[in-house]
Amino acid sequence: MDIVLTATKSAAAKSKKKKRGRFTGLYFVLPLLLFVSVFTFFGIFYNVCIGFFEWSGIGSKAFVGLDNYVSLLHDPNFYQALGNTFYFLVVTIPLSMALGLSLATLLNGVWVADGLFKSIFFLPHVIAVVTVGTTFAGIYEPNFGLLNTMLRFAGVENWAHAWLSEPATALNAIAAVYIFANTGFYMLIYYTSLLNIDQEIFEAAKIDGAGVLRQFRHIIFPMLSGTHITLLILGIIHALKVFDLIWIMTEGGPGGETELISTFLFRESLLKYRTGYSGAVSVVLLLIAFGYTAFQLRVYNKVRR
Numbered sequence: 694m695d696i697v698l699t700a701t702k703s704a705a706a707k708s709k710k711k712k713r714g715r716f717t718g719l720y721f722v723l724p725l726l727l728f729v730s731v732f733t734f735f736g737i738f739y740n741v742c743i744g745f746f747e748w749s750g751i752g753s754k755a756f757v758g759l760d761n762y763v764s765l766l767h768d769p770n771f772y773q774a775l776g777n778t779f780y781f782l783v784v785t786i787p788l789s790m791a792l793g794l795s796l797a798t799l800l801n802g803v804w805v806a807d808g809l810f811k812s813i814f815f816l817p818h819v820i821a822v823v824t825v826g827t828t829f830a831g832i833y834e835p836n837f838g839l840l841n842t843m844l845r846f847a848g849v850e851n852w853a854h855a856w857l858s859e860p861a862t863a864l865n866a867i868a869a870v871y872i873f874a875n876t877g878f879y880m881l882i883y884y885t886s887l888l889n890i891d892q893e894i895f896e897a898a899k900i901d902g903a904g905v906l907r908q909f910r911h912i913i914f915p916m917l918s919g920t921h922i923t924l925l926i927l928g929i930i931h932a933l934k935v936f937d938l939i940w941i942m943t944e945g946g947p948g949g950e951t952e953l954i955s956t957f958l959f960r961e962s963l964l965k966y967r968t969g970y971s972g973a974v975s976v977v978l979l980l981i982a983f984g985y986t987a988f989q990l991r992v993y994n995k996v997r998r
Contacts (some may be wrong), residue, residue: 731948732951737979740975740979741976742972743969743972744761744762744969744972744973744975745758745759745969746756746761746969746972747760747761747969747970748968749966749967749968750962750966750968751966754969755788757969761969761970761972761973762973762977764970764973765973765974765977770949770952770957771957771974773952774949774953774954774956774957775954777864777949777950777951777952777953778932778933778953778954778955780864781864781867781868781871781932781953782928782929782932782933784868785866785868785871785872785875785928785932786925786928786929787881788872789871789876789923789927789928790879790924790928791871792872792880793876793877793878793880793881793882793924794879794880794883794913794914794917796814796880796883797879797880797883797884797886798883798913799851799880799886799907799909800814800880801884801887801888811880811881811884812920814876814877814880815877815878815880816877817873817874817875817876817877818876818877821938821939822874822938823941825874825935826870826937826941827936827941828859829870829873829942830857830941830942833857833942835853835854835855835856835858838856840853840856841854849890856908857942857943858884858946858947859947860947860950863943863947863950863951864950864951866942867942867943867951870942871932871935871938873930873988874938875931879924879928882920882923883917883920883924886917887913887917887922890913890916892913894912895908895912895962898911898912917986922992925989926985926989926990929982929985929989930982932984933954933955933978933981934955935955936953936955936956937951939951939952939953939956940956944956945957945960954974954978955978957974958971958974958975959976992997
């Protein structure tokens with residue numbers, strides 16, 4: 694009887710200790726959880742609430758219900774910004790990933806001064822966006838900019854024009870700068886993933902007579918499927934938040950041709966003092982990002998299986 698009682702007490706003590714251990718991790722993450730709750734979750738909740746009011750950011754608020762969202766759905770400027778954002782994503786992310794993967798593949802076969810090349814390609818990503826935007830705004834300058842000067846020197850003066858002032862080229866010109874600034878990040882992630890692939894696979898492929906292109910098609914590209922999806926998610930989330938580069942180079946012009954959701958939100962909130970309306974815009978942007986991320990994670994989980 695004493696043995697049974699002792700065993701019962703021991704089991705109860707272990708169970709109590711196990712339950713107590715479950716909360717140990719919570720104690721460690723509690724400060725971070727409080728920080729995120731105050732500065733992130735509260736901000737999201739506050740934006741959702743503000744979207745139901747007409748408010749300039751100063752003074753009293755007037756409850757308008759869903760009027761801000763109805764106005765948003767009938768605002769052509771919003772649809773223009775949304776379309777520009779979608780176009781920006783479609784142009785910049787695939788090209789950045791393709792260039793990053795190409796550079797990573799080339800660097801994977803370089804053993805001399807590979808660190809130097811990685812630093813050179815990654816350098817534009819760590820340079821301040823203000824510096825990059827200002828520099829390329831000067832390069833695109835129509836009269837004395839480096840690009841037009843080189844075109845005139847090469848004898849193709851007809852190609853020289855105001856790159857950032859013409860609607861047909863403004864957004865593409867900024868997209869080229871964005872690709873230049875972010876390709877190094879994609880390159881570094883792909884390069885790290887390539888190092889995790891067993892090198893014996895490449896040796897076996899060489900023995901079987903597979904060249905570089907066949908290795909890329911049948912080994913490198915398929916085995917980096919998880920990296921592709923991860924970079925696609927990160928790239929879209931980051932591109933949805935692009936603001937500084939656009940604002941430095943064109944401020945959304947000409948005629949809204951380079952206006953993205955981020956700059957549209959800034960303009961409505963801080964320049965037009967439509968805080969309630971901008972709250973509705975931010976909620977829509979959050980839903981778009983959340984919906985796409987959920988979709989991509991579902992696809993990623995299927996690929997992993």
